[in-house]
Amino acid sequence: MSIFDGLAAVEEEILKCMKCGNCQAVCPLYQESRREPAVARGKIRLAAAILEGKLEPTDGLAERFDLCLTCLACVASCPSGVKVDRIILAARTALTQKKGLPFIKKAVFTGLSRPRLFDLGVKTAARLQGLLFKNIEPGKMQPRFPIGLELRRIVPPLAPVPFRDQVAEKHAVERPVATVAFFTGCMTNYLYPEIGLAALRVLKAHGVDVIIPRLQHCCGAPILYSGAADMALKMARSHVDLFSSIQADAIITVCGTCGKAFKHLYPELLEDVPGYSERAREVAAKILDITQFLHKLPFNPELFRAPELAVTYHQPCHLGRGLGVVQEPLSIIRSIPGVNYLPLMEPARCCGNAGSFSLTHYDLSYQILTRKLKDIEDTGAQLVVTGCPACRMHLTDGLVKKQMPQKVVHTVELLASSLEEK
Amino acid sequence: MSVAQAIEALRRELGKENVITATEDLFCYSYDATADLPEQKPDVVVTPENVDQVVKVVKIARQYRLPIYPRGSGTNLSGGTVPIKGGIVLSTLKMNRILEIDPSNLTATVQPGVIIQDLNNAVAPYGLIYPPDPGTVATATMGGSVAECSGGLRGLKYGVTRHYVMGLEVVLADGEVIRYGGKTVKNVTGYDLVRLFTGSEGTLGIITEIIVRLIPAPQARETMLAGFSRLADAGNAVADIIGQKVIPATLEIMDRVTVETVENFAHVGLPTDVAAILLIEVDGIPEVVKSEAAAVRQVIAKNSGWIKTAENDEEREKLWSARRAALPALAQRKPTTILEDATVPRSKITDMLLVVEDIGKRYNLVIGTFGHAGDGNLHPTILADARNEEEMERVRAAVEEIFRAALSLGGTLSGEHGIGIAKKQFLPWEMGNSGVQVLKKIKQALDPDNLLNPGKIVDLT
Ligand SMILES: Cc1cc2nc3c(=O)[nH]c(=O)nc-3n(C[C@H](O)[C@H](O)[C@H](O)COP(=O)(O)OP(=O)(O)OC[C@H]3O[C@@H](n4cnc5c(N)ncnc54)[C@H](O)[C@@H]3O)c2cc1C
Ligand code: SF4
Ligand code: SF4
Numbered sequence: 053m054s055i056f057d058g059l060a061a062v063e064e065e066i067l068k069c070m071k072c073g074n075c076q077a078v079c080p081l082y083q084e085s086r087r088e089p090a091v092a093r094g095k096i097r098l099a100a101a102i103l104e105g106k107l108e109p110t111d112g113l114a115e116r117f118d119l120c121l122t123c124l125a126c127v128a129s130c131p132s133g134v135k136v137d138r139i140i141l142a143a144r145t146a147l148t149q150k151k152g153l154p155f156i157k158k159a160v161f162t163g164l165s166r167p168r169l170f171d172l173g174v175k176t177a178a179r180l181q182g183l184l185f186k187n188i189e190p191g192k193m194q195p196r197f198p199i200g201l202e203l204r205r206i207v208p209p210l211a212p213v214p215f216r217d218q219v220a221e222k223h224a225v226e227r228p229v230a231t232v233a234f235f236t237g238c239m240t241n242y243l244y245p246e247i248g249l250a251a252l253r254v255l256k257a258h259g260v261d262v263i264i265p266r267l268q269h270c271c272g273a274p275i276l277y278s279g280a281a282d283m284a285l286k287m288a289r290s291h292v293d294l295f296s297s298i299q300a301d302a303i304i305t306v307c308g309t310c311g312k313a314f315k316h317l318y319p320e321l322l323e324d325v326p327g328y329s330e331r332a333r334e335v336a337a338k339i340l341d342i343t344q345f346l347h348k349l350p351f352n353p354e355l356f357r358a359p360e361l362a363v364t365y366h367q368p369c370h371l372g373r374g375l376g377v378v379q380e381p382l383s384i385i386r387s388i389p390g391v392n393y394l395p396l397m398e399p400a401r402c403c404g405n406a407g408s409f410s411l412t413h414y415d416l417s418y419q420i421l422t423r424k425l426k427d428i429e430d431t432g433a434q435l436v437v438t439g440c441p442a443c444r445m446h447l448t449d450g451l452v453k454k455q456m457p458q459k460v461v462h463t464v465e466l467l468a469s470s471l472e473e474k
Numbered sequence: 475m476s477v478a479q480a481i482e483a484l485r486r487e488l489g490k491e492n493v494i495t496a497t498e499d500l501f502c503y504s505y506d507a508t509a510d511l512p513e514q515k516p517d518v519v520v521t522p523e524n525v526d527q528v529v530k531v532v533k534i535a536r537q538y539r540l541p542i543y544p545r546g547s548g549t550n551l552s553g554g555t556v557p558i559k560g561g562i563v564l565s566t567l568k569m570n571r572i573l574e575i576d577p578s579n580l581t582a583t584v585q586p587g588v589i590i591q592d593l594n595n596a597v598a599p600y601g602l603i604y605p606p607d608p609g610t611v612a613t614a615t616m617g618g619s620v621a622e623c624s625g626g627l628r629g630l631k632y633g634v635t636r637h638y639v640m641g642l643e644v645v646l647a648d649g650e651v652i653r654y655g656g657k658t659v660k661n662v663t664g665y666d667l668v669r670l671f672t673g674s675e676g677t678l679g680i681i682t683e684i685i686v687r688l689i690p691a692p693q694a695r696e697t698m699l700a701g702f703s704r705l706a707d708a709g710n711a712v713a714d715i716i717g718q719k720v721i722p723a724t725l726e727i728m729d730r731v732t733v734e735t736v737e738n739f740a741h742v743g744l745p746t747d748v749a750a751i752l753l754i755e756v757d758g759i760p761e762v763v764k765s766e767a768a769a770v771r772q773v774i775a776k777n778s779g780w781i782k783t784a785e786n787d788e789e790r791e792k793l794w795s796a797r798r799a800a801l802p803a804l805a806q807r808k809p810t811t812i813l814e815d816a817t818v819p820r821s822k823i824t825d826m827l828l829v830v831e832d833i834g835k836r837y838n839l840v841i842g843t844f845g846h847a848g849d850g851n852l853h854p855t856i857l858a859d860a861r862n863e864e865e866m867e868r869v870r871a872a873v874e875e876i877f878r879a880a881l882s883l884g885g886t887l888s889g890e891h892g893i894g895i896a897k898k899q900f901l902p903w904e905m906g907n908s909g910v911q912v913l914k915k916i917k918q919a920l921d922p923d924n925l926l927n928p929g930k931i932v933d934l935t
Pocket of ligand 3: 078079080081082090091092119120121122123124125126127136
């Protein structure tokens with residue numbers, strides 16, 4: 053039984069919570085709202101109440117379970133080792149199964165789960181986006197009308213040509229040291245092709261053959277985190293089919309959430325699906341964040357040089373606590389000649405984006421971001437580096453609004469631009 | 475319905491955003507950190523933002539005869555915040571401002587919802603500390619810790635919360651606001667009501683402002699880990715250290731069960747071939763620290779133990795992480811963790827350790843004992859599974875025996891966690907019926923209608 057079969061699967065997890073309240077100290081949502089339902093302990097109590105039949109699956113319950121960034125901070129600090137994220141996902145799945153998805157989410161996710169339709173839709177949208185968004189400055193747009201997006205939100209424009217359409221499927225180098233398959237993720241493909249291009253350049257510079265499978269699509273994490281396990285399961289299957297058919301030493305991701313989906317969620321989703329469980333685990337075993345891969349390669353700092361640059365690093369939750377990638381990005385950033393690394397006070401604190409959370413709970417999300425911006429300001433860094441396109445978008449939103457001068461880039465973009473300098 | 479009317483009145487006075495009534499939310503205020511207690515939803519949760527709003531809540535509660543349960547972070551271990559009779563839970567979490575830090579008088583004035591660690595962070599730049607540091611220092615509120623009179627890892631040398639509370643503002647059950655104590659080092663005016671309200675567990679009044687004493691941060695410290703192959707040696711070493719007139723800031727013990735579990739789960743490099751370990755930290759002026767550490771090393775050797783000293787911050791942090799891992803590790807071994815708080819005079823620590831070990835054997839229970847050995851405050855932690863009713867029966871019987879043993883050694887029911895619901899039935903064992911009567915008279919005088927945290931410490935009938 054997996055967490056996607058409902059709450060019974062996490063009963064042991066729920067019982068493990070000894071209600072010590074330690075999670076209060078680290079939960080960004082609790083720190084803003086200071087209300088018990090916002091913290092892990094409260095939500096675990098609610099999950100127990102559903103299991104005990106004391107609470108019906110109401111809208112109110114769904115709202116309470118939406119109140120979680122899945123930032124894993126509570127998991128990391130829980131004395132009893134409660135895997136809170138599993139409880140939250142199981143509860144969301146159970147609630148969605150009983151109540152169905154909200155209309156908008158359903159429409160969007162149906163789109164996401166049909167790769168070709170989605171691809172076409174996004175490309176059409178890319179052409180029409182000027183109608184809906186106004187340009188604030190190059191690379192930054194704001195919605196003109198309520199279109200299901202928060203009106204105050206600053207977003208990057210959709211790429212005129214998505215990343216995967218800009219580049220060939222196979223990239224061979226002479227005497228390759230390794231071959232990797234590159235899972236790009238939606239945000240990199242449609243919003244930040246520059247991250248994809250940067251990854252490609254850096255990998256090639258290290259003598260790595262890169263395959264960017266055409267038929268890949270959304271990893272399904274946003275859908276899964278909303279509780280629509282059935283849709284996500286189909287997406288997981290198609291990706292396991294696709295990537296297990298490719299001969300590669302590793303599968304590279306540039307987003308912790310995508311990586312975590314492949315590494316942890318697919319094996320769980322496909323655990324009982326005949327013909328898939330083993331392959332899902334094999335695929336999972338090959339997943340590496342790009343910094344992990346470079347670090348193992350090993351990374352060659354000789355190739356890089358940055359102009360004198362004060363840099364700080366924001367650790368994405370799913371990359372750091374989710375995949376355990378904490379040291380690699382730092383060691384890479386610090387080894388670039390010219391880079392002066394200035395750590396944040398709380399590098400691992402969630403930026404508040406958390407996927408669709410920042411759309412549905414913009415004010416809360418922005419409050420959480422405000423603390424991050426202050427932390428960034430205090431470092432005196434000129435550039436914010438992070439390992440996740442979604443964090444990049446959210447941080448940029450805040451920096452623009454606060455009229456702060458710092459720019460945000462993905463770790464591989466810093467690398468690619470330092471390559472150029474040489 | 476009077477509850478509905480009360481809620482209406484609360485909304486009118488506090489604003490909608492400070493009155494919580496959704497069933498889903500009420501569930502989340504039906505418990506605290508105490509294991510093996512019944513849960514109960516309140517009728518409403520209020521989040522007042524200032525003392526005036528607290529007064530309004532009290533007046534409305536009076537009018538509609540609803541009990542009020544003050545609540546900080548809900549981390550207490552005695553059932554103190556469980557609203558067993560329904561009514562109003564009053565969360566202080568929105569009253570969370572540090573009102574003043576006064577370095578010239580070495581005091582700070584805070585609202586009750588301030589988290590203890592936040593106060594410590596705020597006074598650190600002045601070279602000051604607020605010593606009480608319960609295990610929950612990063613989550614517990616000042617109001618909750620004053621109401622529980624919590625202790626912590628530094629209790630041996632620095633005492634408990636009571637020793638740092640200098641003044642209080644309290645809203646009484648009739649809605650009157652009183653202020654007692656203040657910033658003066660000396661204050662002997664009238665009865666000591668500051669002490670009365672400290673440790674009153676929300677049963678006598680609602681604390682809305684607190685003046686605390688701060689002390690200079692120690693200049694130096696030395697941290698040591700000692701291991702023993704016999705439990706009695708560890709206990710005797712504790713008594714001998716104090717006997718040498720050395721008062722460490724921290725003198726913590728972990729028994730074999732705890733050490734093994736910590737090592738299994740947390741892999742912090744503890745020796746697993748010991749009956750017990752001690753974690754000792756001496757602090758103060760560098761020269762004193764040096765001589766005290768030397769005295770400690772001698773005592774350990776005399777009691778057939780070995781000792782390791784942390785050479786740098788990194789090593790010190792490692793030793794501390796072992797101590798901090800104690801409860802977490804125990805908690806991961808079985809789903810239900812019943813953490814007790816039996817306290818004996820420190821000369822009796824060895825006896826108590828042996829008694830607990832024996833009780834564990836006789837009731838066939840896994841008990842890990844760790845705690846603040848230096849001040850005689852042990853936390854025998856019983857590991858069980860709440861679903862196993864037969865086992866829970868044995869747990870309850872063992873808990874009773876632990877308390878009886880502590881009392882017969884001249885100890886007390888609670889070193890720092892309070893009485894709440896969990897231990898009120900044992901009160902007569904410690905203070906006799908006439909002693910309990912005095913508590914009741916005080917409660918009766920200050921809260922005749924039994925509206926403030928009813929059902930805790932004493933029942934009014
Ligand atoms: C893992 C763990 C470790 C712990 N370690 C220690 C330790 O080392 N030492 C120790 O002493 N305790 C310890 N505790 C117990 C607990 O953390 C402390 O008692 C803490 O001070 C309670 O603070 P709180 O804000 O959570 O209060 P709550 O639990 O919310 O409330 C505690 C009591 O105070 C009352 N109260 C709260 N606010 C007010 C107010 N403003 N006015 C009047 N009454 C009020 C409540 O009604 C209740 O009776 C531990 C608990 C846990 C779970
Ligand atoms: S820290 Fe863990 S055990 Fe403690 S209340 Fe939170 S989830 Fe429960
Ligand atoms: S995952 Fe993050 S947001 Fe969710 S409960 Fe845990 S700490 Fe809070």
